[in-house]
Amino acid sequence: MTKNPTAAILIIGNEILSGRTQDINVQFIARRLAERGILLTEVRVIPDVAARIVGAVNELRAAYDMLFTTGGIGPTHDDITSECIAAAFGVPWEVHEETDRIMHAAMGERYNAARQRMATMPRGAVPITCEASLAPGFSVGNVHVMAGVPRIMQAQFASLEPSLPQGTPIAMRAVHGMGLLEGGIAAGLGEIQDRFAGTDLGSYPFRRGEVGGVAIVAKGTDVPALEAAIMQATALIAAQGVTPVQGEPPPAA
DSSP: OOOOOEEEEEEEOHHHHTTSSOOOHHHHHHHHHHHHTOEEEEEEEEOSOHHHHHHHHHHHHHHSSEEEEESOOSSSTTOOHHHHHHHHHTOOEEEOHHHHHHHHHHHGGGOOHHHHGGGEEETTOEEEEETTEEEEEEEETTEEEEOSSHHHHHHHHHHHGGGSOOOSOOEEEEEEEETOOHHHHHHHHHHHHHHTTTSEEEEEEEEETTEEEEEEEEEESOHHHHHHHHHHHHHHHHTTTOOOEESOOOOOO
């Protein structure tokens, strides 16, 4: 069986760390990577500090088959991701002529030095273009640099996606029970995990109104093993006197 490619996500931006902005990009990227059989192994959030960005990029691009970054490629003084990627690769940060021409033609007199920053990339970078934004992301080596704004990031990812490697799709199966307590199933769940070592088995408490419960989720590339593990988890829930329900619980109202 072909080994599944691995990936990490690097979220860059003080606004995430301050709590001012809630990140929703990780969930989107994680789900799309799973569909392609790419194992998301690490997610890291760092500030707009050049040394931190350069260090994290070099560490993560060496550790995984690919690295996705979000944030920090806009026109303002704190958008320093692009130049930091250039520093990480040891190449010049320079105006990408084709992108510069396209943006200048579209913006005319509004195309100033600040906006030209968004057409400036590491030498050798390949733009990630999309309909949602005139300013592109870019790829260099195994690093894919995208915007932090979710709608733009999603469009850029959709543009990039066909070029990404594929592995065995990562599937998921789930079962949950209202009124179930984690403490009552912990030992039994551990035994199931031992029997299905190649499956990632987790338990996730939730609350719906006045009643709580637990969802058990199995993830992996071996679908028969996932289904067998969930069948045993279903029996484990039933043994607690709780009615098991296939799938994850409905969203909180």
